[in-house]
Amino acid sequence: MEKSIEEINTRIRDGNARVVSAEEMPDIVAELGEEEALREVDVVTTGTFGAMCSTGAFLNFGHADPPIRMERVWLNDVEAYSGLAAVDAYMGAASESTTQGNAYGGAHVIEDFVSGRPVEVRAISKGTDCYPRRTVTTTLLLEDLNDAVMVNPRNSFQCYDAATNMTERVIHTYMGMLLPHTGNVSFSGAGALSPLANDPAYRVIGSGVPIFLGGTQGMVVGQGTQSSPATGFANLMTTGNLKEMSPEFLRAATFTGYGVTMYVGVGVPIPVVDLDVVRSTAVRDEEIMTNIVDYGTPHRERPAIARVSYADLKSGKVEIDGEEVRTSSLSSYRKAREIAETIRTWVEAGSMELSLPTRRFNAAKRTRPMRETKVVPRVREIMDTKVVAVAEDEPIRTAAAKLLKGETNHLPVLNGEGQLVGIVTTYDVTKAVGSTRELTVVRDIMTRKVVRTTPEEAVDVAAQKLERHNISALPVVDPAHRVIGMLSAIDLGKLLGGRWQL
Amino acid sequence: MKLQVSFSRKKVSEPIIARVVRDTGVLINVERARIEPSEGKVLIDVPDESVKLVCEKMRALGATVEVLEHAVMHDEEECVDCGACISVCPQEVFSFDEEWALTLDQGRCVLCGRCVQACPHGALTVEK
Numbered sequence A: 001m002e003k004s005i006e007e008i009n010t011r012i013r014d015g016n017a018r019v020v021s022a023e024e025m026p027d028i029v030a031e032l033g034e035e036e037a038l039r040e041v042d043v044v045t046t047g048t049f050g051a052m053c054s055t056g057a058f059l060n061f062g063h064a065d066p067p068i069r070m071e072r073v074w075l076n077d078v079e080a081y082s083g084l085a086a087v088d089a090y091m092g093a094a095s096e097s098t099t100q101g102n103a104y105g106g107a108h109v110i111e112d113f114v115s116g117r118p119v120e121v122r123a124i125s126k127g128t129d130c131y132p133r134r135t136v137t138t139t140l141l142l143e144d145l146n147d148a149v150m151v152n153p154r155n156s157f158q159c160y161d162a163a164t165n166m167t168e169r170v171i172h173t174y175m176g177m178l179l180p181h182t183g184n185v186s187f188s189g190a191g192a193l194s195p196l197a198n199d200p201a202y203r204v205i206g207s208g209v210p211i212f213l214g215g216t217q218g219m220v221v222g223q224g225t226q227s228s229p230a231t232g233f234a235n236l237m238t239t240g241n242l243k244e245m246s247p248e249f250l251r252a253a254t255f256t257g258y259g260v261t262m263y264v265g266v267g268v269p270i271p272v273v274d275l276d277v278v279r280s281t282a283v284r285d286e287e288i289m290t291n292i293v294d295y296g297t298p299h300r301e302r303p304a305i306a307r308v309s310y311a312d313l314k315s316g317k318v319e320i321d322g323e324e325v326r327t328s329s330l331s332s333y334r335k336a337r338e339i340a341e342t343i344r345t346w347v348e349a350g351s352m353e354l355s356l357p358t359r360r361f362n363a364a365k366r367t368r369p370m371r372e373t374k375v376v377p378r379v380r381e382i383m384d385t386k387v388v389a390v391a392e393d394e395p396i397r398t399a400a401a402k403l404l405k406g407e408t409n410h411l412p413v414l415n416g417e418g419q420l421v422g423i424v425t426t427y428d429v430t431k432a433v434g435s436t437r438e439l440t441v442v443r444d445i446m447t448r449k450v451v452r453t454t455p456e457e458a459v460d461v462a463a464q465k466l467e468r469h470n471i472s473a474l475p476v477v478d479p480a481h482r483v484i485g486m487l488s489a490i491d492l493g494k495l496l497g498g499r500w501q502l
Numbered sequence B: 001m002k003l004q005v006s007f008s009r010k011k012v013s014e015p016i017i018a019r020v021v022r023d024t025g026v027l028i029n030v031e032r033a034r035i036e037p038s039e040g041k042v043l044i045d046v047p048d049e050s051v052k053l054v055c056e057k058m059r060a061l062g063a064t065v066e067v068l069e070h071a072v073m074h075d076e077e078e079c080v081d082c083g084a085c086i087s088v089c090p091q092e093v094f095s096f097d098e099e100w101a102l103t104l105d106q107g108r109c110v111l112c113g114r115c116v117q118a119c120p121h122g123a124l125t126v127e128k
Ligand code: SF4
Pocket: B071, B072, B088, B089, B090, B091, B092, B093, B094, B108, B109, B110, B111, B112, B113, B114, B115, B116, B126
């Protein structure tokens, strides 16, 4: 048996459609069986509300008098992209204020607009014959704009890796604050309520399909950028009229140490047209699996350290290596439910009709990494291979003499096996001289916790280490902890001063 | 119940808490302490029935005592019930109720401030 979309829409118009949420569907299917569920249920509603950096709006300001071609434009000091026609700009949610940093950004501008607050618009231009004006400053409300169209390149991921941190310091990421030593796990997405989790083969979600977006009815434009359905990470490009949206479902946010983002509410009503849809919407949290990955690894391929289900993640704790680790979400399950509920009321009231995709997604699409034509320089290429070191049981005088020769300001300290056990700087020696304690050998004054690098580490990562620890040199060690070089801020500076800018 | 105890410069070196424990026999849990050259601030946890007695004793020794009722301020308008604060809190102050709304167990807070940093929506503030 199949059910046509016309049949479903007729029921919606007549007020007879049976609408259930994706949370209720599994039990209904279990109770009635697939055939009966197909007959009974017409629409399954989904929803998700989480951080979606890839969000923004096209704004049309109208013409000033005399007119200006707005070449660069700032809204409340947040720059919008204006490489478009004369009085249009795209305000990206993640763009940050030139004056307030990440306390205020594009997402906040958008939230201010939808909340009815005034926004200061500033633009500059070089002036042309047709657009003679060179600057303009005005204060606008959302209603003053001709158009404000939200277009989000990628929203509503099918699934997302959960994050943890195996390093020894707190890290700040777009997955939130991650405590050291696998101290917590954070995850994103609504699990079985997530739109794409209910249609993983993209049979009914595609271009032109009506959706809930930011509190109003929008639609799917197409497959989102970086969508990778072949690996279970599909997403949607969405659009909707910003003027109809509400701050209930569109909220600016800042992840400390990362930046500005926007929480967006997205929901898709799924027409139950055949048994395949019945089966795909019967999915439970227990069946949706994801990896917990280590965000402390500064590489594109982050190691997966556990595989868990959304049911595990939502339970508040998971087990990693025999230890219980607390989990928590970044996206709001409560809001996701509210979205699914809102769609239900729309469909039941006959104010939202459904349609099948005018264009299907490519389910075989797979995201590729960037093709890099210039390889990131490695520490090996710029390190100083001439290493002046000192043994831990040598007198401090020896260290002082080596430092005084002026070839280095950082002396790696080695044990009997030639392995790195500490570091000594001019400062340590000076301090030792002033100390009242009995200090005789290098071991007594060295710093034991040495921040180090490896020959294969990318120089950007090494540069970050220097900055974070506020130091100026790193010993380069091989797997046997022998020092094979030194990397100093000066070496990095030479490199970064040229083609690299951090 | 949590008490915020502050004492000034010259009292800093005196064992105020130890003295109160000895004199009252009340077992005091020290949850946070910030001792600086000019002042000291200590967050202590005291059984509800002994709060009055401990406060009196502390004050007699020259300390300022405040009962901490709302350690973390939670702005419900700003909060979206995401849960980003839950797993970072060492004291398990936050949790979800059956409706997936955030709930707080204020009494457990030790004012570490981690949740304030973790909340993406600026919905949390902590008393200084
Ligand atoms: S201040 Fe610290 S202890 Fe208190 S609620 Fe926040 S994270 Fe928990």
